[in-house]
Amino acid sequence: MKHVAVGQAGGPTAVINATLAGFVESVKEQCQLTFVEGGYQGLVEENFLYGDSEVIDWVLDNQSVPGACLQSGRYPFHDEAIAEAVRSLKKHQIDTLVFIGGNGTMEALLKVKKEAECQGYFLQVLGLPKTVDNDLGGTDHAPGFASAARSIAQTTKDLSRDLYSMKNFEQVRVLETMGRNAGWLAAAAGAWREYEEEGPHYIALPEQPLNKDTLLRTVKEALSSYGYAIVVVSEGVQWEQGSQIELNQVDGRSILGGISKEISEFISEELNVNTRAELLGMNQRADTSALSPIDTYEAYQLGREGGRWVLEGYDEVMVAVGREASNYYTMEIRPVKLEKVIAEGERLLPAQFITNLKAYYQWLTPLLGGDRPSYPPLSKRRVEYSEH
């Protein structure tokens, strides 16, 4: 009987446990299961949880629960730690290592594989994709992303109505999304926008340096036309060279998740309006109220298929999603070599989507699942044009 160890790594998502449950469901009868608690650190420190029926039931019970039930965490997985991890796996006679994670995890799996080879020990490795940022290569998209995107699209739509209500008091809100260097999530903020007057009125992506003048001009136009403006910025956005704003920072330290505050203060000073910066927060990746049903389904199916592949001996691959060219959204699950995933590096929002957000929203819409809310126009009356 194959002895399979499975773990989760990095920032969790709302559906990472669905992938785990799918995987466990498909191998539990034919394999001995060991659960790694605490991601890579758990491998190194042998935080192994024996997969008896009670533990397996508990894992399956977590299917619809956000966060990583095995604890994913962060850990400096340097060469020495990897060697230690392999010794742990060898000691416990583990045949197969499966991890649910992003770019770093796919790289880690391959390093563990190579180190096992060096230690003269055959280890099958398989990766299951997970990222809210959607910056993982080799796959059309990764589980976790669509639910986060849906949460952001809905929140932006709702906050547009909220701010519009208060426009005699507060005129601009700068919403900051996750996404690191990739703009998939920030751009998703506009996916459910129905009207010109509805936000977001400006989206700042990390792929493009933010120009002061363009930002100000767009916000000014929204203020003139609609009386308020919603700006969405990705946490990884940077000012265009030479347009960097000078701020009195304490000891020159940069503040995590601070770009929205900087932009908000800049707009307030330049246009003399009341602004507010708002981080959409960790709930973007944990928000079970806004789960995409498609994302939940795919997360589980990818895990299940991964389980089958483990039984069939697939090695050094990640379970990826392919999209079939068709009028309808049809996904297929296919293996992609870990090497290929790693070679692709961080997958940014492609230029054809940046220059044509409508095309991006066409691509994105099926992933968000149904229930796109339809709201009436914001105002019944033509908003007067006023100088700002």
Add this chain to the structure above:
Amino acid sequence: MKHVAVGQAGGPTAVINATLAGFVESVKEQCQLTFVEGGYQGLVEENFLYGDSEVIDWVLDNQSVPGACLQSGRYPFHDEAIAEAVRSLKKHQIDTLVFIGGNGTMEALLKVKKEAECQGYFLQVLGLPKTVDNDLGGTDHAPGFASAARSIAQTTKDLSRDLYSMKNFEQVRVLETMGRNAGWLAAAAGAWREYEEEGPHYIALPEQPLNKDTLLRTVKEALSSYGYAIVVVSEGVQWEQGSQIELNQVDGRSILGGISKEISEFISEELNVNTRAELLGMNQRADTSALSPIDTYEAYQLGREGGRWVLEGYDEVMVAVGREASNYYTMEIRPVKLEKVIAEGERLLPAQFITNLKAYYQWLTPLLGGDRPSYPPLSKRRVEYSEH
């Protein structure tokens, strides 16, 4: 035919438009309707939208949309502005003024009424309740509160799982809720807590000064027992006299929504752990993904009943919710004099709930509606006790 003007004031909620729709539905056949855009400012500046059938349909279409579709806003409604507002109403031959709002609105309505009397003009006034803070007197609770409370309860539950996943990297999160001087919303964060190890592990209410030692001791205990801690603080929380933390603030200015950051930094320094402050943000009051079905229902019904009372000539009252003593939750709608509402002032979380949160959650649970999520325990293994 009675000429009725209706408006919305103050911070919007996810269901304030449901109340408006209910009201409009019940008077639209028997009254001439005028909609006031922009709250009190709209009254003063005669931002009146004539209620023809097209406008009425648009208002009704907003029933499930968050934010105030008429724009509520904030405005310094001083005596001169009130006199101006009355002149506007008189000029447009308005017989009845209805506003959806909180404490300030009930006070404003009575002032408008008195000023109309002074101007020798009979004006019927009626208030419809709205507040996420639940600090409105004369009513068991007010529409908007339960949906915000549900959003907070769900988010706290989800973020517990999220942080637990990451506890080798980040140990404490300080979540900040709305509520001003009242702790109803902050306390609601624990309404769906199922296990000792699940957050929130500490809730700081504005009704009680926050003691440094109690906070630290509780967080330390959670860290020792579960490896992480979720602290929830109301935006109105203040440190106990003498336990005020000294911070290097720029020019000594206080930061709006800053108490969570202060508490987070304090815990980090004292316990040498990684912490993060997180404002739950404006989405608390606009979150349509976490709407309470009971709240939505009540919001509409209160509006509808208010419409009937307008036709029956009720004056100087607010439409309030009463709770019938019974094993089941049964609400009744009843009038309460505006004077009584105002005399009660800001309604804080009562002492019997502060000292017994279980009793508070029994009171709150029916308002949150169904679908309380049931999650499995966080860990299958006993967490080791470690010194911090």
